[in-house]
Amino acid sequence: MDVRLQAEPFEPGALLxxxxxxxxxxxxxxxxxxxxxxxxxxxTxxxxxxxxxxxxxxxARIARAAAERFGVNDILIVHRIGKIAPSExxxxxxxxxxxxxxxxxxxxxLMDYLKSRAPFWKKEHGPDGARWxxxxxxxxADAARWG
Amino acid sequence: LFxxxxxxxxxxxxxxxxxxxxxxxxxxxxxxxxxxxGDALCGKGVRAALDKAIVVGDALLEGVAEVAFMPPxxxx
Numbered sequence: 032m033d034v035r036l037q038a039e040p041f042e043p044g045a046l047l048x049x050x051x052x053x054x055x056x057x058x059x060x061x062x063x064x065x066x067x068x069x070x071x072x073x074x075t076x077x078x079x080x081x082x083x084x085x086x087x088x089x090x091a092r093i094a095r096a097a098a099e100r101f102g103v104n105d106i107l108i109v110h111r112i113g114k115i116a117p118s119e120x121x122x123x124x125x126x127x128x129x130x131x132x133x134x135x136x137x138x139x140x141l142m143d144y145l146k147s148r149a150p151f152w153k154k155e156h157g158p159d160g161a162r163w164x165x166x167x168x169x170x171x172a173d174a175a176r177w178g
Numbered sequence: 179l180f181x182x183x184x185x186x187x188x189x190x191x192x193x194x195x196x197x198x199x200x201x202x203x204x205x206x207x208x209x210x211x212x213x214x215x216g217d218a219l220c221g222k223g224v225r226a227a228l229d230k231a232i233v234v235g236d237a238l239l240e241g242v243a244e245v246a247f248m249p250p251x252x253x254x
Contacts, residue, residue: 065254079254080180082246085230110254122254146253152181153252163182166253 032098032106034091036081038113043123050107050125057104059131061138063124069117073157077115080152089150094141101137103128108141112151140177147174181249186218201226202236204245223250 043064051060067077081087094106105127115121124141128134147170154161166174184190198204209216218224226233227246239245 082180082227082230082248085227085246088230148251149253150248150251151254152249153254154181163185163249164252165250170253 032091032094033108034087034094035109036083036087036112037109038111040111040119041109041123043120046107046109046123047125050105050127054105054127056129057127058129059134060125060127061131061134062126063122063138063142064120065122065142067115067117067119067121070157073159074117074155075158076117076156077121078154078156078161079110079112079115079121080154081110081112082150086150090145093144093149097137097141097144101126101128101133101140103133103137106137106141108145110145110149110151143170143173143177146170179247181252183215183218183224183247183249187212187215196239198239200236200238201228201233201245204239218249219247221249224248 043062047062050062068074090108094108097103098106103126107123107125109123111119111121122145124138124145126134126137128137147166153164155164179187179190194204198207205216205219208219225248227248228237228239228242229244
């Protein structure tokens with residue numbers, strides 16, 4: 032299991048290829064890539080703040096719990112921090128399991144957690160200035176599905 | 179200080195002489211220096227972490243190297 036917070040852009044395809052390599056007992060890999068939206072010009076860039084040593088530990092704790100709950104045998108989470116331009120990948124989650132259902136569910140669950148409760152602070156910068164973002168009602172409802 | 183708390187205060191990190199005994203005393207000191215920050219620290223959903231562990235309510239600062247104040251987390 033691996034959790035990475037990084038300021039540098041990443042290439043989701045390369046992460047997925049590396050994650051899939053050398054797995055003899057994994058029948059299924061599911062991946063999700065989140066991409067920063069421009070919101071029709073309202074967002075010039077996102078700024079994502081983390082608390083190093085706290086944010087990564089908290090995400091790793093949730094990932095370990097998800098691995099146990101859904102029975103997946105490996106998880107990779109890569110999350111950008113700092114300034115992120117529209118069209119850049121902001122988050123990548125991959126899960127590996129013997130059969131597909133566990134991998135789908137674990138990835139879905141982890142994304143709902145990451146979008147609603149992970150310890151990040153997000154600021155949207157646009158032509159009219161900057162504003163702090165909090166989880167949407169939809170993000171909270173998505174996270175609540177998992178009990 | 180994280181997120182909008184750092185915007186309110188105009189600073190992110192500060193070293194404070196280790197004479198304050200508790201989290202509540204530290205908050206009172208920060209509020210004395212900057213009432214707007216004091217109000218923001220009492221805002222809804224603001225949490226504190228001592229050496230990267232969340233605390234609920236007041237706590238002693240003895241042996242604590244780092245105190246973080248965190249506004250509601252936004253998710254990524």
